[in-house]
Amino acid sequence: MDILLQNFDLVIFLLLAILGYTAGSLAEKRHYRSIIKREKELLKMAVITAEGSFPPSKVKESALVTGSVVVSIDYFKRLLAILRNIFGGRVKSYESLVDRARREAILRMKESAKKQGANMIINMRLETATIGRNANKKKTVGSVEAIAYGTAIIMN
Amino acid sequence: MQFTPKQLVDNINVSKSHPLIELLWLLGGLILLSGLIFFILGITADWAVSKTPIKVETWIGQLALNEFPAEENQSLGEQLQSLLDSLPEESPLHQYNFRIFLSNAEDINAIALPGGNIVVFSGLLELMESENELAMVLAHELGHFAHRDHLSGLGRGLGIAVAATLLFGEESAASSLVSKALLTFQAKYSQDQESAADQFGLDLLTRRYGHAGGAIDFFSRLSEDAGNKLPYLLASHPHPKDRIDALEQHIKEKNYRVKATEPLADKILPETD
Numbered sequence: 001m002d003i004l005l006q007n008f009d010l011v012i013f014l015l016l017a018i019l020g021y022t023a024g025s026l027a028e029k030r031h032y033r034s035i036i037k038r039e040k041e042l043l044k045m046a047v048i049t050a051e052g053s054f055p056p057s058k059v060k061e062s063a064l065v066t067g068s069v070v071v072s073i074d075y076f077k078r079l080l081a082i083l084r085n086i087f088g089g090r091v092k093s094y095e096s097l098v099d100r101a102r103r104e105a106i107l108r109m110k111e112s113a114k115k116q117g118a119n120m121i122i123n124m125r126l127e128t129a130t131i132g133r134n135a136n137k138k139k140t141v142g143s144v145e146a147i148a149y150g151t152a153i154i155m156n
Numbered sequence: 157m158q159f160t161p162k163q164l165v166d167n168i169n170v171s172k173s174h175p176l177i178e179l180l181w182l183l184g185g186l187i188l189l190s191g192l193i194f195f196i197l198g199i200t201a202d203w204a205v206s207k208t209p210i211k212v213e214t215w216i217g218q219l220a221l222n223e224f225p226a227e228e229n230q231s232l233g234e235q236l237q238s239l240l241d242s243l244p245e246e247s248p249l250h251q252y253n254f255r256i257f258l259s260n261a262e263d264i265n266a267i268a269l270p271g272g273n274i275v276v277f278s279g280l281l282e283l284m285e286s287e288n289e290l291a292m293v294l295a296h297e298l299g300h301f302a303h304r305d306h307l308s309g310l311g312r313g314l315g316i317a318v319a320a321t322l323l324f325g326e327e328s329a330a331s332s333l334v335s336k337a338l339l340t341f342q343a344k345y346s347q348d349q350e351s352a353a354d355q356f357g358l359d360l361l362t363r364r365y366g367h368a369g370g371a372i373d374f375f376s377r378l379s380e381d382a383g384n385k386l387p388y389l390l391a392s393h394p395h396p397k398d399r400i401d402a403l404e405q406h407i408k409e410k411n412y413r414v415k416a417t418e419p420l421a422d423k424i425l426p427e428t429d
Binding site for chain 2: 021
């Protein structure tokens with residue numbers, strides 16, 4: 001018992017890492033399942049880059065659609081990234097985070113387009129931002145925001 | 157052109173490797189790196205310590221002493237002097253101007269501060285049952301001076317802090333992680349220092365009294381309520397049982413005799429109500 005109390009910060013550190021790992025990977029698995037399912041459902045909503053103009057007779061309406069999402073890192077991912085900071089190389093623990101954020105943002109954009117009865121989205125753009133800069137500094141929480149926006153076209 | 161939407165099966169943007177395996181690799185690398193830093197720093201610190209004049213040490217000691225409210229103790233001083241008198245002529249310890257202080261605190265401990273200052277806590281004195289035991293404790297502290305452990309400990313600590321900060325930045329989480337890893341090495345190093353000081357203490361005790369009686373009495377009383385060995389993995393001192401084993405081994409090797417101990421003069425501790 002004493003050893004736990006003497007190395008209290010070490011114990012907290014380990015607990016947070018274990019909690020981060022279990023909760024983080026559970027959340028990630030669930031998120032990916034939902035992403036894949038919804039991507040299948042929205043497969044028919046075409047996202048394309050178009051040039052020129054649509055014939056006015058064909059387009060009933062066009063609207064801006066956006067989808068944005070903020071995903072936070074967990075303690076375990078941060079630990080891996082901190083260690084990566086020492087040795088360099090691909091920060092693999094953050095790759096899935098950015099991937100999830102991008103796909104979720106596109107999905108939300110598509111969902112909002114579908115709600116408005118759009119048939120397709122043209123000229124989609126993706127932007128990412130970090131909320132909480134210097135995520136690997138002490139006492140800060142890092143998260144990634146992805147925002148997807150485009151023009152929803154509602155055909156006649 | 158026909159538009160046929162397809163869902164991607166494979167995700168090329170996310171690495172397939174398992175995060176726990178990555179963690180193992182990175183942690184292994186971290187431990188290796190920390191070990192290397194610790195090794196290099198240790199050599200540098202020990203070299204610097206061997207070149208540090210005792211004058212500088214005394215100055216550092218004066219600064220350290222301000223942290224401990226303690227009074228110089230006459231009868232402890234006499235005990236220490238008799239130990240110093242039995243040191244060989246060429247011992248470097250003779251260059252020190254030793255002062256011994258008694259601090260009124262519960263801690264069962266004695267500290268060697270730089271510059272020949274020894275602080276004994278009254279909690280330790282209360283546990284002493286014979287003069288030989290006390291002499292063993294004092295001789296152990298003299299051992300730290302002989303090996304200049306307090307300075308190398310200081311040097312290593314400073315070196316670790318500076319190196320971690322320089323390499324990874326002051327506020328970065330990486331530097332605290334590296335410091336934590338270094339702590340493990342530090343504990344091992346510190347335990348080795350304590351064992352070396354124990355050996356020195358035993359030799360000096362035998363020189364002073366002609367026998368090694370009382371060398372392990374105190375530790376065997378400590379070991380009774382020391383519990384199991386697990387907490388001592390990261391501690392600065394070895395487990396009392398291990399210290400006893402090492403001392404007994406040393407007594408056997410050197411063929412020291414163990415005779416009866418002398419009772420402690422009871423004027424050391426100030427009268428308390």
